[in-house]
Amino acid sequence: MLQSQLFSRTLHQDPKDEPSVNARLLSRAGYIDKLMAGVWTYLPLGWRVLSNINAIIREEMDHIGAVEMHMPALQPRELWEATNRWSGQEIMYQFQDHGGRDVGLAWTHEELVAEIAKRAIASYRDLPLAVYQIQSKFRDEPRAKAGLLRGREFFMKDLYSFHTTEEEQDAFYNSVRQAYRNIFTRCGVDAREVEASGGAFTDKFSHEYQVLTESGEDTIVYCPSCTFARNAEVAEGTEKCPNCGGALTRAKSIEVGNIFKLGKRFPEAYDLKYKDANGKDQYPLMASYGIGPGRLMGTIVEVFSDDKGIIWPREVAPALVHLIPVGAGGTVTMEARGLYERLHGAHITTLLDDRADASAGERFADADLLGLPYRVVVSEKTLKEKKYELKHRSGGEAQLVDFDTLISLIRS
Amino acid sequence: MLQSQLFSRTLHQDPKDEPSVNARLLSRAGYIDKLMAGVWTYLPLGWRVLSNINAIIREEMDHIGAVEMHMPALQPRELWEATNRWSGQEIMYQFQDHGGRDVGLAWTHEELVAEIAKRAIASYRDLPLAVYQIQSKFRDEPRAKAGLLRGREFFMKDLYSFHTTEEEQDAFYNSVRQAYRNIFTRCGVDAREVEASGGAFTDKFSHEYQVLTESGEDTIVYCPSCTFARNAEVAEGTEKCPNCGGALTRAKSIEVGNIFKLGKRFPEAYDLKYKDANGKDQYPLMASYGIGPGRLMGTIVEVFSDDKGIIWPREVAPALVHLIPVGAGGTVTMEARGLYERLHGAHITTLLDDRADASAGERFADADLLGLPYRVVVSEKTLKEKKYELKHRSGGEAQLVDFDTLISLIRS
Numbered sequence: 074m075l076q077s078q079l080f081s082r083t084l085h086q087d088p089k090d091e092p093s094v095n096a097r098l099l100s101r102a103g104y105i106d107k108l109m110a111g112v113w114t115y116l117p118l119g120w121r122v123l124s125n126i127n128a129i130i131r132e133e134m135d136h137i138g139a140v141e142m143h144m145p146a147l148q149p150r151e152l153w154e155a156t157n158r159w160s161g162q163e164i165m166y167q168f169q170d171h172g173g174r175d176v177g178l179a180w181t182h183e184e185l186v187a188e189i190a191k192r193a194i195a196s197y198r199d200l201p202l203a204v205y206q207i208q209s210k211f212r213d214e215p216r217a218k219a220g221l222l223r224g225r226e227f228f229m230k231d232l233y234s235f236h237t238t239e240e241e242q243d244a245f246y247n248s249v250r251q252a253y254r255n256i257f258t259r260c261g262v263d264a265r266e267v268e269a270s271g272g273a274f275t276d277k278f279s280h281e282y283q284v285l286t287e288s289g290e291d292t293i294v295y296c297p298s299c300t301f302a303r304n305a306e307v308a309e310g311t312e313k314c315p316n317c318g319g320a321l322t323r324a325k326s327i328e329v330g331n332i333f334k335l336g337k338r339f340p341e342a343y344d345l346k347y348k349d350a351n352g353k354d355q356y357p358l359m360a361s362y363g364i365g366p367g368r369l370m371g372t373i374v375e376v377f378s379d380d381k382g383i384i385w386p387r388e389v390a391p392a393l394v395h396l397i398p399v400g401a402g403g404t405v406t407m408e409a410r411g412l413y414e415r416l417h418g419a420h421i422t423t424l425l426d427d428r429a430d431a432s433a434g435e436r437f438a439d440a441d442l443l444g445l446p447y448r449v450v451v452s453e454k455t456l457k458e459k460k461y462e463l464k465h466r467s468g469g470e471a472q473l474v475d476f477d478t479l480i481s482l483i484r485s
Numbered sequence: 486m487l488q489s490q491l492f493s494r495t496l497h498q499d500p501k502d503e504p505s506v507n508a509r510l511l512s513r514a515g516y517i518d519k520l521m522a523g524v525w526t527y528l529p530l531g532w533r534v535l536s537n538i539n540a541i542i543r544e545e546m547d548h549i550g551a552v553e554m555h556m557p558a559l560q561p562r563e564l565w566e567a568t569n570r571w572s573g574q575e576i577m578y579q580f581q582d583h584g585g586r587d588v589g590l591a592w593t594h595e596e597l598v599a600e601i602a603k604r605a606i607a608s609y610r611d612l613p614l615a616v617y618q619i620q621s622k623f624r625d626e627p628r629a630k631a632g633l634l635r636g637r638e639f640f641m642k643d644l645y646s647f648h649t650t651e652e653e654q655d656a657f658y659n660s661v662r663q664a665y666r667n668i669f670t671r672c673g674v675d676a677r678e679v680e681a682s683g684g685a686f687t688d689k690f691s692h693e694y695q696v697l698t699e700s701g702e703d704t705i706v707y708c709p710s711c712t713f714a715r716n717a718e719v720a721e722g723t724e725k726c727p728n729c730g731g732a733l734t735r736a737k738s739i740e741v742g743n744i745f746k747l748g749k750r751f752p753e754a755y756d757l758k759y760k761d762a763n764g765k766d767q768y769p770l771m772a773s774y775g776i777g778p779g780r781l782m783g784t785i786v787e788v789f790s791d792d793k794g795i796i797w798p799r800e801v802a803p804a805l806v807h808l809i810p811v812g813a814g815g816t817v818t819m820e821a822r823g824l825y826e827r828l829h830g831a832h833i834t835t836l837l838d839d840r841a842d843a844s845a846g847e848r849f850a851d852a853d854l855l856g857l858p859y860r861v862v863v864s865e866k867t868l869k870e871k872k873y874e875l876k877h878r879s880g881g882e883a884q885l886v887d888f889d890t891l892i893s894l895i896r897s
Contacts, residue, residue, distance in 0.1 A: 078552050080605045080616045106601055108557055108564070109588075114601055115555040117616065123555070140490050143527040143535070145520055146558075147578075147623060147638045152520070166559075168580035170637075171625050174521075189518055189526055193492045198841055204492045204529065209621060211559060213583050225582075226559045429610055 074121075074392055074424045079103060081116045083439050094288060095371035096220025098383050102442045104391075111217025111225030118443070119370075121391035123228070126366045127207050129259045129388065130230050133252040137245075139203040139232055144182050144189070146209060150175035152184050155342045164212045178211035183361055186233045187339035190357075197237050197349050200357060201245055205232035207366065219290070221371030222327060232362040235340075237349070242358050246332065249362050253282055253330050256364065261386025262373060264329055267293050269304040272333065278307070282330035282364075288375050289325035297322055327372045330364040383444030384466050392422035393483060395445040399433045399452040409451040412461065412476075419480050441466070447483055486533075486804055488838045491515060493528045495851050506700060507783035508632025510795050514854045516803075523629025523637030530855070531782075533803035535640070538778045539619050541671045541800065542642050545664040549657075551615040551644055556594050556601070558621060562587035564596050567754045576624045590623035595773055598645045599751035602769075609649050609761050612769060613657055617644035619778065631702070633783030634739060644774040647752075649761070654770050658744065661774050665694055665742050668776065673798025674785060676741055679705050681716040684745065690719070694742035694776075700787050701737035709734055739784045742776040795856030796878050804834035805895060807857040811845045811864040821863040824873065824888075831892050853878070859895055 081103030088100040088107040099105045104119030115123055131141065150167075153159035159167075159177070167177040179185065186204065193202060210229045217223050232249065236242040250266065257264035265285065268278040281304060283293050295302035296314035303311060305323065314321055340346070340356040349355045370389070377384040387393070394416060398409035409425065416423045424445060426436050440448045450462040450471075461479050464471040474482065493515030500512040500519040511517045516531030527535055543553065562579075565571035571579075571589070579589040591597065598616065605614060622641045629635050644661065648654040662678065669676035677697065680690040693716060695705050707714035708726035715723060717735065726733055752758070752768040761767045782801070789796040799805070806828060810821035821837065828835045836857060838848050852860045862874040862883075873891050876883040886894065 077611070078550070078614065080552060080554060080601070080614060082604060082607075084604070103604070106604060108597065109559075109561050109586075112557045112559050114557060114597070116601075116604075117552040117554045120554050138490070140492060140529040142492060142529045142532050145524045145526060145638045146621065147521075147524050149521050163583055166580065166582065168578065170578065171575055171627065176521075185520065185526070189492070189528075192494060192496070192515070192518060192528075195494075196842075199489070202490065202492060209558065215583070226557045430608070 074422070076424060076426045077428055079117045081106070081118070083442055090218055091220055092218065093220045093222065093371075093375070094378060095222065095374040098374055098378055098442070099220065099371070102383060102439075102444070105221065109225075111212075111214050111223060111227075113221065113224070113367075118391045122370055122385070122389055123366055125389045125391075126260060126369055127228075127230075129256055130207065130364060130366060133256050133259075134205050134230070134232060137203070137248045137252050139205045139234075141206060142204050143206050143208060144179070144185050146178050146211060147176055148179050148185060150177065152188065153177065156184055156339065158184065164214065166211050166213050180210050180212045181229075181361075182206070182231055183233070183335065183339050183359075184343075187343045187345050187359065190235060190340075190345050191343065194235060194345060194347050194357060197347055197355075199347060200235055200237045201241055203232060203234040203245065205230060205362075219288075219371075221367045222290075222375075224367060227365060228367045230364045230366060234360050234362075235357040236360075237347070237355070237357060239358065242334065242360060246334070246360060249332055250280065253332070253362075253364070257282060257284075257329065257369075259388050260369060260373060261389065262329070262369070262376060265293065265295060265302045265326070266300070267295070267302040267304055267326075268307065269331070270307050277334065278303075279331060279333045281328050283326035283328055284372050284376060285324050285326050286372070286375050287325050289327040291326045291328050292323060293326050294321050294323050327368070327375065329369050329372050330362075332362040333360060335359045335361060378444070381438070382442035385444045385446060387446050390444075390446050392424040392445055394421055394423040394447045394449050395426065395440045395443060396423050396449050396451070397426045397436045397440060399436065399450055402453060404456065405451055405453060408456055412449070412451060415476065421480070421483055449479065486834070486836045488836055489840055491529045493518070493530070495854055502630055503632055504630065505632045505634065505783075505787070506790060507634065507786040510786055510790055510854070511632065511783070514795060514851075514856070517633065521637075523624075523626050523635060523639075525633065525636070525779075530803045534782055534797070534801055535778055537801045537803075538672060538781055539640075539642075541668055542619065542776060542778060545668050545671075546617050546642070546644060549615070549660045549664050551617045551646075553618060554616050555618050555620060556591070556597050558590050558623060559588055560591050560597060562589065564600065565589065568596055568751065570596065576626065578623050578625050592622050592624045593641075593773075594618070594620075594643055595645070595747065595751050595771075596755075599755045599757050599771065602647060602752075602757050603755065606647060606757060606759050606769060609759055609767075611759060613646060613648045613653055615644060615646040615657065617642060617774075631700075631783075633779045634702075634787075636779060639777060640779045642776045642778060646772050646774075647769040648772075649759070649767070649769060651770065654746065654772060658746070658772060661744055662692065665744070665774075665776070669694060669696075669741065669781075671800050672781060672785060673801065674741070674781070674788060677705065677707060677714045677738070678712070679707070679714040679716055679738075680719065681743070682719050689746065690715075691743060691745045693740050695738035695740055696784050696788060697736050697738050698784070698787050699737050701739040703738045703740050704735060705738050706733050706735050739780070739787065741781050741784050742774075744774040745772060747771045747773060790856070793850070794854035797856045797858060799858050802857050803855075804836040804857055806833055806835040806859045806861050807838065807852045807855060808835050808861050808863070809838045809848045809852060811848065811862055814865060816868065817863055817865060820868055824861070824863060827888065833892070833895055861891065
């Protein structure tokens with residue numbers, strides 16, 4: 074990847090009306106660009122990060138047997154009237170097409186997936202089934218001033234599952250919990266599984282995945298000694314940990330995922346039925362499971378940054394190495410190009426600072442702002458010693474190393 | 486891929502109000518599902534085909550140095566007023582958000598990309614630049630009854646390039662022409678490069694890529710002896726081939742791609758300027774290049790089908806092999822599973838018909854309808870001979886072959 078081709082440059086000013094850390098750093102570094110409140114462009118560098126997150130999500134979803142599909146955003150009023158979610162939905166963009174038909178932009182897909190499931194589900198032998206998508210959703214958010222944390226147009230991974238029995242549903246639900254833990258771990262964040270309200274259709278808890286950070290809009294109550302955690306909304310009166318009896322702590326957090334058991338509400342609304350082993354009609358149980366990949370990207374930045382810029386976790390970084398030539402000489406440029414090719418040959422993703430007109434100071438400052446895990450410098454000085462200067466973005470001293478050591482340190 | 490997990494079954498009835506071949510076959514086979522006119526779900530099998538097409542497009546775009554990004558669909562009125570494309574645009578969905586702001590859904594992205602380009606372009610040294618995206622667009626189409634050929638919500642690959650000189654632009658324009666030829670060839674279609682109107686801002690031709698088929702809504706005039714082809718809209722009076730003097734033929738066709746030189750219209754509208762080598766402000770030249778991946782998928786089906794179903798070209802097929810166990814015996818089922826794993830090990834994508842309750846006749850009819858390139862049958866009869874039955878979807882007799890021959894025939 075060449076820095077000259079990223080369709081952006083780093084900025085010194087913050088985006089308008091965007092006080093959040095993720096909005097400021099991602100915009101200044103050239104990952105995203107604001108169009109209006111809650112609506113952002115993913116510039117090439119940001120698209121790379123989001124694609125890395127999406128690739129992790131796809132791997133973990135495929136691993137538990139969920140199959141990917143793609144549902145549209147533009148939906149007719151009638152679809153939403155079946156569940157009484159058309160009227161009074163302030164957050165849904167609703168309008169008429171030129172033929173006078175009422176249509177809206179989907180902010181979730183329980184309605185449509187239950188309707189489509191009628192093509193797939195006829196017998197108990199067809200179940201369980203699980204499908205997911207990663208797709209753009211729309212919400213007319215009144216407050217959309219938190220960068221990627223609260224979007225009006227935003228990416229969502231939504232997974233839906235259909236089951237014959239509670240036991241079957243629980244087994245799949247638990248496999249999703251494991252997949253979610255894997256996703257958040259691979260993305261570098263410590264997401265707590267938190268009990269939350271199950272909504273109007275169950276007296277059980279649903280689960281949210283919450284990342285602790287001062288900038289969060291949620292509050293959770295958790296036990297520092299064990300895994301217990303509960304959304305403050307449903308934790309009233311809980312003073313001691315129900316698991317271990319320890320004292321509980323309150324903290325701000327960002328919700329990066331949630332999982333819901335929905336019962337039979339949606340199947341009933343769309344007459345989605347299957348024949349059980351006795352030939353009798355039954356409604357399947359349904360559950361839904363969400364992760365916002367863009368919000369997750371924003372959360373990572375909220376958690377991993379310092380006063381100089383972003384510090385990307387390894388697996389989501391747009392590239393592992395930021396390669397920086399220092400000095401105007403043709404030899405330095407040529408050697409940097411050569412190293413760029415050798416790193417590519419070693420399958421190490423690299424961003425080469427190939428800008429013609431940047432000073433050494435600008436290059437170093439931009440490297441810190443962009444936040445790739447490793448900075449490698451090629452200069453007259455390093456070339457004289459036939460070495461390269463390697464520095465971790467997360468800290469520590471720069472060190473002079475030869476190519477083989479460079480590769481093995483980056484891979485370790 | 487397991488047939489039981491495709492979130493669909495084959496249908497005997499056609500979708501409502503959809504006379505086109507692609508809508509009927511893709512819906513009946515379970516690739517897509519209609520929500521309303523021009524709005525479709527890509528079911529897992531259809532999503533696989535579209536992902537294959539998108540992967541080809543990405544490879545060819547990356548190869549010519551274009552960089553991927555992602556722009557939003559939801560856009561403010563002011564952005565479009567700068568180019569006078571807000572008012573009188575019947576095809577644009579326009580509405581107010583709950584804050585009373587006029588917003589619309591983008592049906593193209595020249596406006597936004599020119600605005601964003603100001604982050605990237607300051608000096609002649611920043612050019613040329615080329616960025617693309619594959620993203621959902623929206624058009625309030627009055628006639629949307631042609632399946633994937635004319636959508637109200639549809640995928641678009643749109644590429645935009647920026648240049649200092651005509652010569653530089655021509656060089657990149659020609660590399661895009663080659664990339665487009667590669668994309669269409671790899672997708673199995675014979676797309677003619679056709680001269681078309683360049684629009685209001687140039688007296689030169691733009692280029693369209695048209696696939697000849699009776700179901701097309703366009704008409705082109707072309708020379709059967711050489712490469713000359715022109716859209717009938719701009720071919721009035723052209724009776725003989727300007728290249729070779731031969732007689733011209735008229736034919737119906739589907740436009741699957743187009744490329745436009747846009748001059749300086751958009752840079753001027755957004756005050757997108759760069760300093761030339763003399764330090765003087767200049768507007769860059771801009772060009773845009775589109776391919777509709779969904780429409781391309783529909784076109785492939787319009788061109789490649791017979792009375793039994795679809796016949797996918799190799800590189801876009803959802804899998805290479807449709808593996809069909811025939812006979813109720815546990816041995817057949819087990820052997821089919823074993824072959825499924827061995828094909829996976831040989832990196833041959835396979836759809837296993839693992840349905841419990843389908844007859845041999847249903848399985849064969851569905852295999853023809855789904856249209857994967859190879860059908861492989863495992864039955865008591867083939868097992869007795871320690872062989873498998875292989876048949877091309879495109880024709881020819883079935884043949885009994887051993888595993889090694891099977892692999893080499895499929896790979897050839």
